[in-house]
Amino acid sequence: MGICLATTSGKGGTGKSTVSCGLSIAFSKMGKRVLLVDMDEGLRCLDLLLGVDHKVVFDLSDVLGGAPISNATYTLPQNQLISVVPAPSEVGNISADALSAFAKKVKEVFDVVIFDFPAGLDFSLYSSIGKDTQFLTICNPDPVSVRDAAAVCARLPQTERDARLIINRFDAEYIKKKIYNNIDDIIDISGFRLLGLVPQSSELMLLSVTHSVHKKSKAFKALFRIAKRLCGESVKLPKIKKI
Ligand SMILES: Nc1ncnc2c1ncn2[C@@H]1O[C@H](COP(=O)(O)OP(=O)(O)O)[C@@H](O)[C@H]1O
Numbered sequence: 001m002g003i004c005l006a007t008t009s010g011k012g013g014t015g016k017s018t019v020s021c022g023l024s025i026a027f028s029k030m031g032k033r034v035l036l037v038d039m040d041e042g043l044r045c046l047d048l049l050l051g052v053d054h055k056v057v058f059d060l061s062d063v064l065g066g067a068p069i070s071n072a073t074y075t076l077p078q079n080q081l082i083s084v085v086p087a088p089s090e091v092g093n094i095s096a097d098a099l100s101a102f103a104k105k106v107k108e109v110f111d112v113v114i115f116d117f118p119a120g121l122d123f124s125l126y127s128s129i130g131k132d133t134q135f136l137t138i139c140n141p142d143p144v145s146v147r148d149a150a151a152v153c154a155r156l157p158q159t160e161r162d163a164r165l166i167i168n169r170f171d172a173e174y175i176k177k178k179i180y181n182n183i184d185d186i187i188d189i190s191g192f193r194l195l196g197l198v199p200q201s202s203e204l205m206l207l208s209v210t211h212s213v214h215k216k217s218k219a220f221k222a223l224f225r226i227a228k229r230l231c232g233e234s235v236k237l238p239k240i241k242k243i
């Protein structure tokens with residue numbers, strides 16, 4: 001069976017969409033076919049981050065309304081293993097039942113499906129994408145964002161409680177300046193189990209321009225470690241300085 005992932009965060013801007021795209025690139029380097037589904041109605045961005053925005057005619061709302069999935073599936077010209085279904089341009093077009101049927105179908109075709117949700121505490125659509133979904137809460141290392149993650153952890157429905165934490169935009173300065181003694185502090189405050197850390201990275205910041213992440217970069221290596229863990233491999237966290 002394939003892998004189904006979904007992103008969450010309390011506030012916006014923690015890097016859910018960037019990490020989703022980065023993970024899709026990491027999984028594709030393992031030879032896996034990846035589908036990214038943009039769930040951010042009215043605020044779509046995955047098409048732009050991955051450079052297929054100029055091609056978009058159909059979106060998730062068309063597919064949920066009965067159009068063939070292939071109509072709204074845009075494969076990256078630079079990486080045939082990654083495809084994107086853009087979010088509806090208007091709000092209020094995602095029905096839970098149609099989403100559930102869509103999720104079932106795409107999981108049969110792709111090795112990895114990533115649902116990139118908007119920020120916030122509205123979890124109403126989470127159960128529609130299937131019980132096999134691994135939820136990923138993305139936070140930044142600053143105390144406000146970590147407290148947000150704790151708020152998500154406290155409110156997530158019981159079934160999604162085994163959600164894992166990705167600390168994005170990590171910078172060793174947080175430890176050097178004693179804002180935290182170690183990574184464990186962040187994990188304890190958030191209430192989640194840690195899946196991995198992604199560094200603050202100019203490459204990821206420029207993703208909407210370059211649409212790629214270099215294989216030798218620290219960001220790619222961090223994303224690749226996370227992808228491996230999601231495949232069930234045990235991969236150790238490197239020393240803080242090396243993240
Ligand atoms: N690891 C990172 N390093 C540097 N910039 C990042 C990183 N992750 C995200 N960003 C930047 O943070 C901003 C918000 O990211 P985005 O993925 O859109 O967040 P979200 O989907 O959670 O709203 C974007 O400008 C993005 O380029």
Ligand SMILES: [Mg+2]
Nearest residue numbers: 016017040045
């Ligand atoms: Mg986003």
